[in-house]
Amino acid sequence: MENKLPTKKNKWLVLITIPAQMGITIFLFSFLGEWLDNNYPNDWVYYHKVLLIIGVFLAMYNTIRLVNQVNKQ
Template identity: 55%
Template sequence: MGAIIYLFYFIGSWLDENHPSDTVYYSKILAMLGVCIAIYNVIRQVNELNKTE
């Protein structure tokens, strides 16, 4: 979960450095996207565990 969030934040900070903009914060947007993907992944895995019981 942490690796996904860090990866998205790292990509966002790289985009912030290489494509500067006054209104867009790539690192914040991509970090939040990483949080959503990580939570979705955890929920999906828990549902898979509950199906096998």
């Protein structure tokens, strides 16, 4: 049978990729917000700020989900 539990080396590989995943997610949402602000200006909605906060929350959610999944294994 296959061993479904990750080895200690695999856990470290998963945990090492978390900062890159967070950085890429936050950067993409920030970039999209800047693009929307430049192309669709609006006086009462700041797309950059709204999408940046959404990106941070999604990155945190993904990090918490991934760490919980690694801890269960």
